[in-house]
Structures are given as C-alpha cells and as structure tokens.
Amino acid sequence: MNAIPWLSALWLLPAVGAVVTVLLPARHPQLAKYTALSVSLGVLVVAGALAMQFEPGGDRYQFVESHAWIPTFGVRYILGVDGIALALVLLTVVLVPVLLIAGWNDAGERRRGCHTYAALILAVEAMVLVSLVALDLVLFYIFFEAMLIPMYFLIGRYGSAKAPGAAMKFLLYNLAGGLIMLAAVIGVYAATASGGMGSFDMRQLVERTATVDPQLLNVMFVGFMFAFAVKAPMWPLHSWLPGVAQHAKPTTAVLMMAVVDKVGTYAMLRYCLQLFPDASKSFAPVISALAVVTIIYSAIVAIGQTDVMRLIAYVSISHYGFIVLGIFAMTSQGQSGSTLYMVNHGIATAALMLIAGFLVSQRGTGIITAYGGVQKVAPVLAGTFLVAGLASLSMPGLAPFISEFLVLIGTFVRYPLAAVIAAAALVLSAIYVLWLYQRMMTGPVTEGNERVRDLVPREVVVVAPLIALLIALGVYPKPVLDIIDPAVGHTLSVVGAEDPVPATAQGAPK
Template sequence: MIEFPILTLLVLVPAVGSVLVALISKRYPDLVRVAALVASVLTGGLSLWVLFAFKSQNADFQFVSQHTWIKPWGISWHLGVDGISLFLVVLTGVLFPLVIAGVDPHHDHKRYLSWMLMLEAGVMGSFISLDLFLFFVFFEIVLVPMYFLIGGWGYDNRVYAATKFFLFTMVGSAFMLVGIIATAVLAKADNGLITFDLVKIAENADFAASTGRWLFFAFAVAFAVKVPLFPLHTWLPDAHTQAPTGGSVILAGVLLKMGTYGLLRFGVYLFPEAAVWARPLFLTLAVIGILWGAIAATMQTDLKRLVAYSSVAHLGFIVLGTFALTTVALTGSVLQNISHGLSTGALFLLVGMIYERRHTREIAKLKGLQKVAPVFAAAFMVVMLSSIGVPGLNGFVGEFMILIGSFATARWWVVVAATGVILAALYLLWAYQRVFHGEPDDDNKTFPELRWKEASLLLPFIALIVFTGVFPKPMLNRIEPSVNKLLEHVEQHSDYRRPEPAEPVVPAEAEEAAAETAAAETAAAETAAAETAAEGEG
C-alpha cells in the first residue's frame, strides 16, 4: 500500500502555484489573486492535516517519504516531520495564506504573489527535509524570493537592505555547503557509498572529535547568520525596516526559525559531541544577543526598527534554551519559536497598518492613537504584552520554560539573561506609551480605526496567542517526546548527562509526621492480617 505523500504535497502545491501565477496574464489580476490564495490555503489545509494526524507520543519521524533522487551521490527525496518541526510546518501553512489574503503589495501583484508562493515552498521544504543536500537546496531557494521581495516591494533603502541580506546569507551558505559535502564524504554508509541521509549519518557516523567540531562550525555559521545570532545580526534591522509588511511578517514568523531549527536539527543532532563542547560559546553569544538587542531596541526612534531589534533579543532566548540541553529548556525553545512567530509577526502587521495610515513610523510623530482608535490600540496591547512575556499569553510559556530549564546547566547565563525580560517590558511599554497615550495632535486626530478586513487578519493571530498561552499542553505533548529522544541521542554520543532532578527537601516535622503515619498504616495492616488469619482458623 502506497501512503499518501502529504509532505511532498506541502512542497509541490506552493511551488506549482508559484509557476501557475507567473504564467497567468497580467490582464487577469483577480485570477492571479485567486490562484495564489487557493495554493496557499490548500497548503495550510495540508499542514493542519499533518497536525491532527500526528501521533503525539511517537518521538520518531512521521509521514516519512523517501525516494532515490541522485543515486550515484546517495542523494534522496527524504522528508519527515517530528515534534520539533511539526509546529513550524503548521505555522508556515497558517502564516502565508493570511499574508497573501490580507496584505496588499500595492503594485505588481503577479510577481509578488509568485515570489511569495516560491518562498513558502522553500521554507516548508527546509523544515521537513531529512537529506542534507535536499535541505541545502530548499535553504537556498528561500534566499532568492526573499531578496526580490525586499528589493522590489520595500521602502527607500530596499536595494541596500536586500543586497546586505543576500550577501550575509550567501557567505553563511558557503560554509554550510562545504560542511555538507565533507560530512557526506567522511560519513560513508555501511556499503562504502556516500550518503546525504541525515538520520543515517546522525545515528551511525563516528567522527573524530576535532573533525566533528570543524563540521559543526561549518553548519553553525550558516544558522547563526539566519537566526541571527550576535555578532552576525546586523543585516536583520535593515532587512526588516526596508521589507514590505508581508515580507517582514514572513521574515520574523518563519524565515528566522530556519536558523534556530537548523542549530537543533543539523547542529545538535548531527554533531552532539561538538555541540556539547561549543555550549559555553553559544550560551555566551545568546546572552549577549539578548542584552544587545534589548538595549538597541530602547534606543530606536523607528517603531519597525524597534520591533526588529526585539527579535534579536527574543531569538537569543531560543538559542539559550537550545544549548542548555535540558528537556524543559529545549521544549521551551521549540515552543518559543512558534510564540515569537505569532507575536512578532502580528507586531509587524500592526506597525505596517500604522504606516499605511500615517506614512511614518517615527515614534515622535505618533501620539494619542488610543483616543481615536481604541480597538486598534487594544489589539496592539495584547500582541505587545505577548512579546513582553506576560502570563496568560503565549510569550510567557516558552520564555519561562527556557529560563527555568536552563538554570540547572547554565545558571549564570540565565541570571544575566533574565535582565532581558525586564528590558523587553521597558522598551515595549515605553513605545506603547509614546504612540498610544496622551492627546492626539492634528496629524493623528484623523487616524482611522481598525477596519473589518484588518480585524479579520489580526484575529487568528490574537486567538492563537491567547489559546496557546492559556492551554499549551497539546503543543507540549507533541514536542516533548522528540526533545527527549534528541537528548538521549546527545547522551549516547557524548559525555554529556542531563542533571538529575533534586530530591525534595522535607522539614523535620513533616518527616516525623510521615514516619508516624507510615508506622500506623503498617500496624493497621498487620492487625487486619491477623484477624483474617484467626477467622480462617475458626
């Protein structure tokens, strides 16, 4: 029986949709929009199918599709999804139709939508690829449409920002390509043939310590650029500031997650010994990124640039949890990937709506918007509080798990990183106060209230922010088994051991009471047994 190739369709549907949109004549703009929306909605529906069909207690890769592609080189079309990648697939499937349906590029819709769908195919393929060469292909596919989206539909300095994004990513990709080829050559399969199969290499390859560390860093550089991790983050504020609203939402929502996901899937999983060895470096860079991003955000006068720097800080927390290497911290990191994608993506949407109304993002020129647009202000408040990490919203759960879970193995890094939480509240609340409080001046008195179309676009974001903040258990149940399996793999292939949970400290009085209770229960049981024996003799 041939299983339904659902993961293959997750890639092919948007890819084919992109080609079809490109082939439709510009004389039929409505048909272009409908075709793009149908392709993205169908992909989103398939991602939800994967979510509901996923077996939560199964830590292995599911819905696996594997077919030989380039046999002499050991390259295959190998796709699979586990608890670590599941919700990134769903987030990708949900974000793209929302952006395509709700964000207007203002010109040249045909090319814009074609690039968007090609971008979706590349992102989706990156999250489900289990072949190193195939992953590299999808990783590079993402670069091209994002470059053209920033350069073609961005703001005044869009060409500079797009070029900077392209060059940074290409340099990182060059390191990864060398690492992929070297890994495949050095980790030959049992029959002596080269293989690019991620699972085979991770489970069977036995690299020398120094070799594994060099290979790890070849991959890590590419992913550190994509996260981005300090000090390779300088392309991100420019890219976010100059990208169109739809591009910023996708960039924050899923593109940056290719970096954090890559560190976990292709860094920690492929080279566990090297990842353990490099932990202090990555923990330090993560904490510096948290503080640097937060401090830089407090100094911004452009609202969109402020949100961009907040991403640097939030992604630092995710890297911190990744290299803490505990179940709680790693689960929190995977969860925080999704939370950040929702909250920061929604923030960029709201900032884009402000720009559409006022044609400025300068905080000093925005004032008193709460008086004239209270519903808009309320929506901004909910999303902002999620980004801060207020309990009851999704930003709290992952961040709290990262800090608690990391404390056992990275105590002093956590102490420093915790100040980033305080700084996040500082710069976001300060920005909200400046923009929404006070009396509106003449330029802001006519600021329009949230429209129905905009509300329908924001509602799924806010609903997911609240639901996953109040009830994260379904997500945690699906993430944790795969995280535990990954950590077991790390322990098997390195000298790292997870810290054992501490025994609870029992006060003397409670200990005595417990002993007396146990003695009484034992005496009662002995008496009952004696009575039963006596009745039997009678």
C-alpha cells in the same frame, strides 16, 4: 511507504500554485491574489490532515518518503516529519494566508506586480516547508539556500527606496553563511563515506559521524552553526535584519522574522545537535554566552530606536537569543520551551509588526515621535497593538510567557548565571514595549494623527486570529507541547544529554 505522499503534497501545492499565479493574465490582478490565497488555504488543509494523523508517541519520523535522486553520490529525496518539524510546519501554513491578506495591496499598481508578489510568497512557503521536512542533507541545503532568491526580490522590489540595499545586505550575509555550510556538508560526506560510497541521509549520518575524528567534527559543527546563526539571527551576525524590517513591506518582514528565520533555529536542533553531539556539548557554554549577549544587547538597543519597525526587529532578535539559549541548555524543559517559543514568537511578532505596519502605511513614516494619541482615534488598533506588545514582553496569560518560562527553567538547572542574566531582559522588555506604547498611543493627538483610521474589516481578519492564538496558547499550550515533547526526548537521547538533578534532590535523604 504511505499511500498518500502527504509531505510531497505539502510543499508541491504552494510551489505549483506559485507558478500558476505568476502565469495568470496580467489584466486580472485580483484573480492572482485570490488564487494565491486559495492555494495557501489548501496547504493549510493538507497540513491539518497531516497533524490529525500524526502520532506523538509513534515513530520518530512519520510520513516518510524515500526515492532515488542522485544515486552516484548517495543523494535521495527523503522526507519525514517529527513533532518539532510539525509544530513549525503548522506555524508556517497558518501565517502565510494571514500574510497574503495583510499584504493585499502591497504590490501597488505595477504591471503583474500582484502576480509576482503573491507567487514569491508561495515560493518561500514551499521552500521553507521542504527545509522543515527534508531528511537528506543535500535536499535541505538546496532549499535552505534557494529561499534566499524569492526573499531577495520580495525585500528589494516591493519595499522603500532603500530596500534594494537592505536586500543586498541580507543576501550577502546569508550567502556567506551558506557557502561555509556547503564546505561543512562536503566534509561530512567525505568523512562518513564507507567503501567509497557516502550518504546524506540524516538517519545514517547520525550513526556514521560517531566514528569520525572529534576535532574534524568540531570544525564541521562550526560551519553548520555559522550558517544557522546568520539565519537565526544571532549577535554579532544580526545586523542585516533591522534594515530589512525598516525598508521592506511589513508583510515581507514578518515572513522573514516569523517564518524563514525559524529554519535557522530549527536546523540547530536537527543538524547541529544530532550530527555533532559531542561538539554541541563542547561549544554549548560559548553559544549560550552568545545567546545571552544577543538577548541583552538587542533589548538595550531596542530601547534606543527611533523607528518602530527597527525596534520590533531588535525585539525579535532578542527573542531569538532566548530560543538559542534553550536549545543549548541541553535540557528537556529548555528545548521544549525553545520549540514552543519558535511558534509563539512567530505569532507575537506577526501581530505586533503587522499592526504597526497598518499604522505606518497610513502615516507614511515609522518614526516614533510622529505619533501620539492614536488610541483616541483608533482604539481597536491601539488595543490590539497593546496585546501584541504585552505578548512580546511575555506577559502571563499570553503565549510567549510559558515558552520563555520553560527556557529559563531549563537553562537555570544547567547554567544558573546565564539564566539570571537573561531574566534581566524581562525588565528591559517592559521598558521598550510600554514606553513605545506610551509614546505612540497615549496622550494628546499629535498633529497629523487625527486622520488615522481604525482597523478596517480586512485588517481585523488579519489581526483577530493572531490575537486569539496568543490567548489560546497562553492559557492552554498542552496540545503543542504534547507534539513537541517526544521529539525533544529523541533529540536529547541522540545527543546523550540528561536533565541535571537539582541540588536539593541530590542532598535529600534516601
């Protein structure tokens, strides 16, 4: 047992901060903003201390906390972190203060709007952090579902006139997935109960599911996978996301795509693969095929979009296809690449959508044809938009390149055809990113754009660290991979998957 409950402090700090923020006097909106920002920076410090003490080559789960919760049903408050979870924890705690600064004026003039807006963001952060470090299946499920509530209000209350409809669609899709998962959770408990007493401890369930009927495990795997595929999102369960991106505030959309949706792909690694290893291997070809469809379909649809925010949403969905493809390739390169991709995708998507959001907030429209010549009146905005766009198409030297490269290598040794088809998305991504930049930023200044201003200091504070991270992780991703690789090795050992031996090695003389 740890002397300091680091993981409890990690999520309780933003949870308590959310309550404090919303209870501050209504006449002090600036105080609410600064309080929320200070809390988010405090969470960043806690996560930094956690990362400094983490030992990549140590125990599988570190900083473990375990306390009785609902003993009648074998439910416990169990927290623990491995390298995969730690990478996503760090992504979350880095992005939240950036988003609070980016959305500094998003709440408008409504009474207590600033208080509620900032508190909701902190609440989402707390729930995501619990989901990432929970080792009890019920604890994970509760917060996996609970995060829908603050996200619903962030989307519906603070977006455009059509935002409530987008929020409702988001909620219905994710609630449907969650209910199916709930049935699967109950099934896991019933199937693994021993002597009338079951357990939701992940570490015990991994051992107990090995004795359950494989056909029953296949059904439960589908229940878990469906919920995570909605959250991720994967084709054909993705249609709720573009509406959220278009009608919610850019800050909210980034919180969704870069932070909340990561819980879906993370849960595939932690729960689908480890609780149902044989089912995961059986369904891997089908899921890999769906991932390839997600990649290509979303890239093609992105090219035809007329709204910049919807275009970025489809770009994000395409990238999620790469993440899922790497997970179910069942190779060390594929899964390390997928985990690194989760981190890099979060940074790149945040940069691209926030910069686009700064521009759209000035012009009042996301229609691409309304722009043109922006680089002449706002060169810094246009330049940073180009860097973020190049990161989204996985340009070498920027962070997403190495993660996408690892995913394709890891997939090729298992599913060569899937890797080759997925690689075609590189051409499609070049089309939608470069054409978008050409239409919006180059050429003569379109009427109405002459009044567009460049990034102000607050916006530079938001964009600069994201661009710096894209470059730093593109040039030197080793620190993150050193954390991720041992955890990926543990996951593959639980699944019983090994990296295929290349054909050239098989035929080499001894």
